[in-house]
Amino acid sequence: MTQIAITCGIYASPYRVIDALSALYQCTVYEDPVLVEQTGQAYDLKTDLIFKSIQCRQIPFDNFTHDRKKCLAALKVQISQNILNGPCLFSGILSNLIPASVSGIYRIMSATPMQVRRQRAMNIDHLSSQAATNAIARSDHGEQRFAAQLNLDSLWDPARHNLALEWKKIDAAAHDMTIEAVNQGLEKIRSDIASSTENADKIIHALDFNISARVDAALAGLGHQLIIESDSGHVLVTLDRKVMNLARAQKEIMDLAREVPGVKSVKTKIGPNFYKGGIVPNWDLTAPFKRKT
Numbered sequence: 001m002t003q004i005a006i007t008c009g010i011y012a013s014p015y016r017v018i019d020a021l022s023a024l025y026q027c028t029v030y031e032d033p034v035l036v037e038q039t040g041q042a043y044d045l046k047t048d049l050i051f052k053s054i055q056c057r058q059i060p061f062d063n064f065t066h067d068r069k070k071c072l073a074a075l076k077v078q079i080s081q082n083i084l085n086g087p088c089l090f091s092g093i094l095s096n097l098i099p100a101s102v103s104g105i106y107r108i109m110s111a112t113p114m115q116v117r118r119q120r121a122m123n124i125d126h127l128s129s130q131a132a133t134n135a136i137a138r139s140d141h142g143e144q145r146f147a148a149q150l151n152l153d154s155l156w157d158p159a160r161h162n163l164a165l166e167w168k169k170i171d172a173a174a175h176d177m178t179i180e181a182v183n184q185g186l187e188k189i190r191s192d193i194a195s196s197t198e199n200a201d202k203i204i205h206a207l208d209f210n211i212s213a214r215v216d217a218a219l220a221g222l223g224h225q226l227i228i229e230s231d232s233g234h235v236l237v238t239l240d241r242k243v244m245n246l247a248r249a250q251k252e253i254m255d256l257a258r259e260v261p262g263v264k265s266v267k268t269k270i271g272p273n274f275y276k277g278g279i280v281p282n283w284d285l286t287a288p289f290k291r292k293t
Contacts, residue, residue: 002027002087002197003105005095007155010139011120011132012112013091014165016174016182022089024186025193030082032092035075038082043074043217050075054094056145069220072097072149076213083206093143096155099212101229102205106189106196109161116167119175162196163189204232211235211262218256224249227271233264240271 002025008014013031022029030038036054040047052059053071062068076097082088083098083105090098098105114136121132147155158164169181177185208230215235216228225241235257243249250268257266 001104002193003083004089004108004193005098005105006089006091006108006110007093007095007161008091008110008112009093009117009143010136011117011124012110014110014112014177016176016179017108017110017165017185018089018091020182020186024190025087025089027087027089028082028085029089029091030079031090032094035078035082035090035092035094039071039074039078042078045071045074054146055142056149057142063223066221066223069223070217073213073217073220077210077217080206080210080213084210093146093155096147096150096152099209100160102209104197104205106163106193107161108163108165109156109158110165111156111167113167113170116170116175123175162192207262208232211260215257215260215263218260219253222249222252222256224253225271225273226253230263233262235263235266237266237268238271239268240273242274246270 004021004025004027006014006018018029021027032054036047036050039045040050049059049067050071051057053068054075056068059065059067075094079090079094079097082090083102095107117136118129118132121127121135122129125132125135127135143155147153152160165177165185166181167177169178170176171178211233212228212230212235215230215237216226219226219228219237224239224243227238227240229236229238237253237257239246239249239253253268254266257263
């Protein structure tokens with residue numbers, strides 16, 4: 001079952017590559033807006049709230065509602081469900097929510113040239129050249145905030161991808177790669193895609209991603225900084241930030257996680273960042289201060 005993930009920014013989708021791959025492997029294509037719409041409908045979430053969560057924009061009272069964590073967890077569940085439903089191709093940045101441990105996914109990075117993106121923005125949304133440049137810059141900045149939420153330095157690290165698309169030959173009329181370049185590229189990577197999907201454990205990994213995502217969704221309301229892993233249904237939850245009452249937090253986590261279908265056992269542990277910082281502010285009492293009168 002072929003699974004492909006293409007990382008690309010706004011106005012940067014390699015449409016001809018996507019069309020060729022989806023036709024060749026009979027993949028259902030899921031662009032980021034489609035995933036957001038699916039998630040909103042499936043989990044009764046507002047799409048605007050999901051987009052704010054992705055871009056790390058301000059969400060009122062998020063420290064109490066934990067809406068950002070809930071939205072990102074729901075996106076993971078939806079993506080994992082799509083993977084289990086059949087061959088699919090993800091286009092955008094949300095495929096980076098899929099852990100690197102999920103095997104059988106061929107990951108492609110498309111660093112689409114700026115002139116192509118700008119011209120698309122001008123044609124699609126009728127923007128001026130400067131407005132198109134500004135819109136792309138804002139979106140790229142949002143993508144960096146999204147990467148920071150995933151503890152990644154960048155979404156564009158070639159080491160995280162199987163292939164970086166080369167945009168050497170561009171069709172100026174279509175604002176895309178030439179058909180010849182697409183066909184040549186596919187011939188080169190067909191064997192790589194086949195080998196990446198032949199892993200006998202890929203279904204197990206996909207199931208574990210689905211279980212860990214559903215556990216993440218169940219625990220999102222607690223507001224803790226958690227790392228959740230599943231190994232054939234045996235779940236390990238790592239608390240990666242200090243909490244007020246460790247014993248109580250561990251009990252809440254284990255009680256909620258055990259209720260998730262597919263979970264066989266639950267364990268918790270303390271992460272490397274748990275002891276960083278303090279709950280009580282570290283006041284500098286030796287510094288002079290102005291008394292209130």
